Amino acid sequence: MATDDIVVGVIGAVAKSDGLNPSEVDFVLAEYMDPEVLETLGDMEDGVWELTFRVSDHQVRITHDGAIFVNGVKQGADTARQK
Template identity: 30%
Template sequence: MSQNVIAKIVEEVADAEGVEPSELDLTLYNHIDTDALVRLVNAEKGSWRLSFDIPGYTVTVRSDGSTLVEPKQ
């Protein structure tokens, strides 16, 4: 999954916002260390879940490669 996790998150946020990814005013690395996230995903050791907040949403990435972008309530 490697770098694809970043693209996947950006695409899901764009979908939630109803815009194209290029139209987002979001710099993901301002909210999480994207290099560390890619290293974690590439390690693929055990079962884990990582959640972090970005403006308006909570993002969850799991060891199975799934990502979830949920609006904050």
């Protein structure tokens, strides 16, 4: 997995929840969450983890298996990480 896949996944998931394309979002992810933290978690091969944080007016939850939830709704299989 490329290290930025999880970052792109989060941006895409939040955009999707707002009915937007990722290029249309009006936030900078780094203002809410350090992208390096997300990349480090996304690169982990083993372990079980879950991270919840806020982006703008959304609650984002990412799980170790690559699932991304925005406001409690799973945003699809094309999210953070695929093996």
